[in-house]
Amino acid sequence: MAPKVREGDAVVALSGKWVSWAHTAMAYSAFVGALVTGLALHYQKIVQNEYYGYPQEWFPSVSATIGDRYPERAVFQFFIAMTSGPRLALVFLWYTLTARPSAPLPKIIAGVGVFRTLSCGGWTYVTSTDDHGWHDIFMISYLVATLPWTLGCLALSPNNPKAVRYRKILAGSFFGTLVPLVYYFIQHKVHKVPGAYTIYAFYEWALILFDVGFDAVTALDFDGFELVVRDVNGSSRGKSQQVADAVLQKEKDKPIGNVFGAQFLWAEVLDAAADVYNGFVFWSMLTSLGLTVWYFPLWHMGISGYEAIVMCTASPFLLMNASIRSLVIQNVRLVHLLSLSGLLAYLVKTPEYRLFSVGFGVAMSCLAWTATWYAERAQLRRLESRILAWSIGLIASSVAKFAFQTNNPIWPIMHAENGGWNKMGLLLAALAIARSTRTVTDNRGGIDLADRPRTSPFFASLGLAGLLFGLHSLLSDSSTMILWVWEGFPVRGPIAANGVLTHAAMAVGILAGIFSKGSFSNWVNLLLAGVGAYMVTSYHNWFGYIGALLLAVTLMALITPLVTSAVRHGPVTFGLGFLIYNILVLAHVWVVAYAFVPGGPLMREHTDWVMTATVVFLGAGVYASPRADSINTKRTRSGKTAPSQLVSYYTYVLLAIQLIALATSYLRFPTNDYAPYHAEDKVITAGIWTIHFTLDNDMWSSERRMRDLIKELEIDVIGLLESDLQRIIMGNRDSTQYLAEELGMYVDYGPGPDKHTWGSALLSKFPILNSTHHLLPSPVGELAPAIHATLDAYGELVDVVVFHSGQEEDAEDRRLQSEYLAKLMKGSPRPLILMSYLVTKPKEGVYNTYVGEKSGMKDIDPSDWDRWCEYILYKGIRRSGYARVSRSTITDTELQVGKFVVGQPESSNERISEEQVPKGLRFPSLFRGQGVRDHRYHVFDEPRYFV
Secondary structure (H helix, E strand, C coil), X not given: CCCCCCCCCCCCCCECXXXXXXXXXXXXXXHHHHHHHHHHHCHHHHCCCCCCCXXXXXXXXXXXXXXXXXXXXXXXXXXXXXXXXXXXXHHHHHHHHHCCCCCCHHHHHHHHHXXXXXXXXHHHHCCCCCCHXXXXXXXXXXXXXXXXXXXXXXXXXXXXXXXXXXXXXHHHHHHHHHHHHHHHHHHHHCCCCCCHHHXXXXXXXXXXXXXXXXXXXXXXXXXXXXXXXXXXXXXXXCCCCEHHHHHHHHXXXXXXXXXXXXXXXHHHHHXXXXXXXXXXXXXXXXXXHHHXXXXXXXXXXXXXXHHHHHHHHHHHHHHHCHHHHHXXXXXXXHHHHHHCHHHHHHHCCCHHHXXXXXXXXXXXXXXXXXXXXXXXXXXXXXXXXXXXXXXXXXXXXXXXXXXXXCCCCCCCCCCHHHCCCHHHHHHHHHHHHHHHCCCCCCCCCCCCHHHXXXXXXXXXXXXXXXXXXXXXXXXXXXXXXXXXXXXXXXXXXXXXXHHHHXXXXXXXXXXXXXXXXXHHHHHHHXXXXXXXXXXXXXXXXXXXXXXXXXXXXXXXXXHHHHHHHHHHCCHHHHHHHHHHHHHHHHHHHHCCCCCCCCCXXXXXXXXXXXXXXXXXXXXXXXXXXXXXXXXXXXXXXXXCHHHHHHHHHHXXXXXXXXXXXXXXXXXXXXXXXCCCCCHHHCEEEEEEEECHHHECCCCCECHHHHHHHHHHCCCCEEEEECCCCCXXXXXXXXXXXXXXXXXXXXXXXXXXXXXXXXXXXXXXXXXXXXXXXXXXXXXXXXXXEEEEEEEEECCEEEEEEEEECCCCCCHHHHHHHHHHHHHHHHCCCCCEEEEEECCCCCCCCCHHHHCECCCCEEECCCCCCCCCCEEEEEECCEEEEEEEECCCCCCCCCEEEEEEECCCCCCCCCEECHHHCCHHHCCCHHHCCCCECCECECCCCCCEEEC
């Protein structure tokens, strides 16, 4: 039977543009309908936030509008359901329009479009009230998917000038709106500025308009489609030119063109991911070396002898021997596998043997990477790909620390009990080595005469040393330079969650290194690195952080030329480079540990010297790097096609890592809605604890155990001493980030790592209205840090001071410090609590300066004669209780805790029994008797209470 409809006839013909218009109409109806309904029925309720209501706030945010209130939520969900059909049809038509044989990008973007649609349904129908965790996961997934969707649509746009122009305007507006959006959100959340949330709301609504409008532009492209389905213009057959085609044609002989036009193969993606993971493992082990070494001088209170193992990084010296070099290159997979002893070290319980295991792993890893680079020296493109993987591995390591609040989950100080992912990390490392070491070239012919180095290996070694030190000391953790520029409250600069900006700057530096090569670019990068180093060293807050970002970009951009130069100068360059790097590491410790090391006073507080040396060494490396014409000649000889395609896969991996960092930043942004434990009784439970750099007695990271004890003691305000961990030797960590986020507390990190102290930090359930950092007089010994902060405690202003004095040997330092602090406390017109480390016996020496008329302060318990280090003092507030809690094996110092009642005057030292104390003022009974986890009330065996 003949068909009723001939081929080519249209039974129903509907222009494809109506799919776009239907999607636009339904999406806008969902948001506008919910907004109109909310304004009409619940205006004052939906403009109310946790801090202010009408009239300070007078326009609702998107989340408040479409949230849990009926009927707004029902209106929104109804129209979003109606949007889903046109949305999926829009994604399908876009794929049909852009798909071409052997072109993977349209398939990827179509997959992203479907994923984005499903995630939208997730956060629409699973509200934060239903399940806050899943709501956030769906929301973050949607936001993260918006970036590749937008960029992919721009790249695949048909050559329709009007549509391309609208897309660029809307995409630029969307991403440009994010800057003021984040700014006003911080003004609202952190600074609690009245009206800031209303302005934030307008930017949030603008994002919705731009987001939906971006997809509405497809109506201009779908006008040539009829839903029969019949393509009347042939657009889906690949005849029309895309934006990507125009870029590729224009840039075909440039690096960006090679990357943009690369063929997509999943096997190559796995190869790139394996290479990057190997780089991640290298940086994870290198950053753990100093941390495991630090345990020993920490407990010896001076040089222990174990510090010598840092020289294991100089293992590339072995490659100077031709026989060893040949053996290592031919068995590079085995050497990589031997390096995994650094990851297996977590199984070793004895600290000394664990250190040896880490040292051996780092030595093997340095040897394996140097051998791999040296073996690829005749294949410049392959060499650059290996260096690129190593560079991205650094970002991956930093992002992992960002996600785990500055602890790397595969470090040997981690295990399952404190959040380690050691087994997973080890398994992935073995698989990555098996894949990435399948192809390593062994160039036995050496370097061509035309490409011989112009200088001695010494200059290249200096460059490598400066590069390694800069990367390790400043970029191995995203919060390091943020804390360099931190100055306390009110917040005037970046916070830890802004670490994603550091990661973005690092990625920009890598891309700049890929797409801009040559000696001129290297000298420009060196100049900019010097400017950035000066800014981050000399300035604070956002201006100083801009310098930090500039330094991050330029350091990453210099990796490829400086490592390539080191390879050309031979293996001796790496051995010497790591040796000089170790000297820089020691110098960077000497600036703060000057009181405990030989020759320390010479380097006292001279971070500026270390930073200057780093930049000068980078300059020596740039001077020793090959000329641009030499590199181009070498690149021509080694071929252009396959290696440039490899770069595209590393770029995909880099983008994926950046998306993880972006999602982590969203999850880690502080909520600033914290509440004290016993608000009904207006109690402040304050504590002081010397945390020994959060390494416990058995060399395990102790943050989780600290968190549990602080939480169970219901501490509202706590001072932490020996808390500055932002140095190579301490792992470039910040334990206050984990504690603040897990316990729900505001945090002032205290004087930053550029202030050369051992650290003092403040965590508070109460808003910190203002905080000032002090470096007390220390003419001889170590610097004494202090934080003076004003808290909003139940509507009243209460001052707190966290302070660590000098050592017993430095009597004059301690005298000057006591007079300085006494004057500071005496001058405060508000109630004040001092949480301190004083190094004195009760009622002797400088104790009488801290307590008495000079300071106006009182001792929390004058009858407690068994103290030397930790003291809690107070004035102008009622002290109701005092307890001393044993440390277990977390640190070497107990935790002291006091309870104070806001709004009540000081009382006598008369003690009362616990039965006479209201329940809200009592200490937890959990720690009576034998206590829990070896934490118990000790010295008095119970808390003390006062009238």
